[in-house]
Amino acid sequence: MKKAVITGIGIISPIGIGKDEYWHGLLQAKTGFRPISLFDTSALNVHYAGEISNFDPIPLLGKKGLRTFDRSTKLVSAAAKFSLDDAGLEITEDNTYSTGVSIGATFGSLRSIAEFDRQGLVEGPRYVNPSHFPNTVINSPASQISIRFKIKGFNTTISTGFCASLDAISYAVDFIRLGRADVVLAGGVEELCEETFFGFYKLGCLSGLDGTEPLCCPFDAKRNGTILSEGAAVLILEEENHARQRGSDIYATVAxxxxxxxxxxxxxxxxxxxxxxxxxxxxxxxxxxxxxxxxxxxxxxxxxxxxxxxxxxxxxxxxxxxxxxxxxxxxxxxxxxxxxxxxxxxxxxxxxxxxxxxxxxxxxxxxxxxxxxxxxxxxxxxxxxxxxxxxxxxxxxxxxxxxxxxxxxx
Amino acid sequence: MNEILGKEIISIVADISGYEEEEIHPESDLQKDLEVDSIKAIEIAVAIEKKYRVSVRDEDIPNLITVRQVVDLIADLMKQKGQ
The missing domain is CATH 3.40.47.10 (Thiolase/Chalcone synthase)
Structure with missing residues (x-):
């Protein structure tokens, strides 16, 4: 059976942008929690999250075409660009049909749905912005990767919550093993937004609900909830021989x-x-x-x-x-x-x-x-x-x- | 062409098309020169409707080829409204 290997990594995270900054951050035990600036939390007890406050997609992706993207789509497009660059991969007419996209996303469109509805209710249905409509569906971020990088192979979104990006990568691995794709951009994205934040706040899942400083301390006896965060990660999954023929560095095998x-x-x-x-x-x-x-x-x-x-x-x-x-x-x-x-x-x-x-x-x-x-x-x-x-x-x-x-x- | 109205509409078209205002002229072809596709055309129409409180008929949108035609249509609609 064919083997799926990893040849590229693209990361936009609260502790680092790009693979090297991310790896360095993890090894230095850096934490990515900071006061939320994306929305107002003054009426709540929790004001911290893993917000990516220094994220600017324009230097990486150019200004054109970004205006109507929601935050999830910008995050995942930037991660996809990093992953392609890291793998030294260029999408051409020769490889476009054997390249696919598989992205995990679950809550990403909540903000866009809320914004679209708010505009329709406040200003009237005639004044809703049609270019914001595509953002209201959860497969929009994955689709925009294919559109931006001219990838004509399969395009899939998997929405299985906490498992979504591993499931999306697993799906990519299956495509490679079965010979249906040589390369897949696979990963996941979630944006921080008030709708998701309020939802998990009301469910009682967040640390700091009692007004104490939030702490994310897995396995510790005093753990009392998580800290919400955002980010995008896209990896290049590639058929082993395809990667070797390209002379690409191979990081690992998904076994x-x-x-x-x-x-x-x-x-x-x-x-x-x-x-x-x-x-x-x-x-x-x-x-x-x-x-x-x-x-x-x-x-x-x-x-x-x-x-x-x-x-x-x-x-x-x-x-x-x-x-x-x-x-x-x-x-x-x-x-x-x-x-x-x-x-x-x-x-x-x-x-x-x-x-x-x-x-x-x-x-x-x-x-x-x-x-x-x-x-x-x-x-x-x-x-x-x-x-x-x-x-x-x-x-x-x-x-x-x-x-x-x-x-x-x- | 109404010059003030023209400048305002070029600003809206620039915002939505992604082109700079200096790159946009009255004779610019929306589709060919400014890459305004069908969704962006509706977006421009909605932005104009909101700003000037006029109603652009959906069937008129595909007939608007140049920036000048957009400006002239809006000037006509405003005139009809007595603005």
């Missing part, structure tokens, strides 16, 4: 991906994480690896009580005593919860870890929770050469995704 839906999860994380266990087992099987061969787990823990406990429990059930020997860390401690982007950001982080032999830490970790008792790489990065890593994503609505990534040539 296994699997999903499972937990029907017991209804707006809360199930205690046992049966769905996540199932996804991990299937991904390991697809990668032809035994549990003992996994040397690092990129966690999806986001500092909510349920998710961090569920993930720890699922890891212990799958890996047994070996679970205590595997470093497990969560980049969300530095970046926050980016929903649909989180899996792709994790994959980009793991790729850096495989390349540099350094594991990114879980920051803000101070107080041990008896239910979360694994090695969470607390507060500082750790040197470790790794061959095989596992990436996890799980959400409170039942989606679970696991992906196995191998060091190239390893």
């Amino acid at each position: 296994g991906c699997a999903n499972s839906f937990d029907t017991k999860a209804e707006m809360d994380f199930s205690h046992k994480g049966i769905g996540l266990q199932q996804a991990i087992n299937l991904a390991l099987k697809e990668a032809f690896l035994a549990p003992e061969q996994i040397e690092y787990i990129a966690s999806c823990a986001n500092s909510t009580r349920g998710l961090d406990r569920l993930e720890t429990s699922a890891i212990k059930d799958v890996f047994g005593t070996h679970a205590y020997d595997i470093p497990v860390s969560s980049i969300k401690s530095m970046i926050g919860e980016t929903f649909s982007t989180s899996g792709a950001l994790s994959l980009a982080a793991v790729t850096g870890c495989l390349q540099m032999g350094i594991i990114s830490p879980t920051v803000n970790y101070e107080e041990k929770d008896p239910e979360c008792d694994l090695d969470y790489v607390p507060n500082t990065a750790r040197k470790r050469i790794i061959q095989n890593a596992l990436i996890l994503a799980s959400d409170p609505y039942g989606h679970n995704t696991a992906m196995v990534v191998k060091r190239y040539g390893g």
Whole structure:
């Protein structure tokens, strides 16, 4: 079967723009939380988020064509440009039909829908701006990537919440393995907006609801919610021989991906994480690896009580005593919860870890929770050469995704 | 062509087309010179309707080839309204 490898990485995140700044930020344990400037939070108790305040797409993409893009589309288009440049890939008439786009996005159009409706209600239906209408559908960011970079192969959007970008990458891997595409731009995007923020605020998922300073501290005993964030991550997935023939640098191989839906999860994380266990087992099987061969787990823990406990429990059930020997860390401690982007950001982080032999830490970790008792790489990065890593994503609505990534040539 | 109205409409067309005002002339072809596609044409019409409180008929929009034709049409509509 054909192999899918990673040859390019494009990142727009609260801790760094571009692959190198992002990797550096993770290893320096940099956090990306700052006061929200995109909308007014004066009536709320929480005023912090992972806002990308220094994001200007014009130097990267040019001014033309950006005017009607919403924030999600600008973020993901910039990430796509970074990824193409990083892979040294140019879309031409010869490769355009064998190149595809697969993007995870879930809440991205909420802001545009609200704005479109607001304009229609306030000014009257005759005065709505027709060029803002395309932004109201969730597949708009992915479509604009294809339009901007003249990519004529398949174009897909996957909306599975916290799992969306890992699912989109998994979908890309399938296309490459089946010979239906040579190259896929795959990843995810979420923008920070008041509609999403208010929704999660009212659901009680955010840290700092009691007026204390918000803290994103996955696995820590005092964790009391997550910090919302935004970002885009696009990776170039490529068929191995295609990449070699181009003479491209190859970062890593995606060796296994699997999903499972937990029907017991209804707006809360199930205690046992049966769905996540199932996804991990299937991904390991697809990668032809035994549990003992996994040397690092990129966690999806986001500092909510349920998710961090569920993930720890699922890891212990799958890996047994070996679970205590595997470093497990969560980049969300530095970046926050980016929903649909989180899996792709994790994959980009793991790729850096495989390349540099350094594991990114879980920051803000101070107080041990008896239910979360694994090695969470607390507060500082750790040197470790790794061959095989596992990436996890799980959400409170039942989606679970696991992906196995191998060091190239390893 | 009404010069003040012309300048205002060129400013709207510049904003929506992405071209600089200095690049836009009364004889500029909206589609060929300024890349105004069908959605941008409706956007320009909506912006003009909002600013001048006139109503541009949908069937007139495809017949507007140049900037001058847009300005003349709006001048006519304003005249009909007694503005």
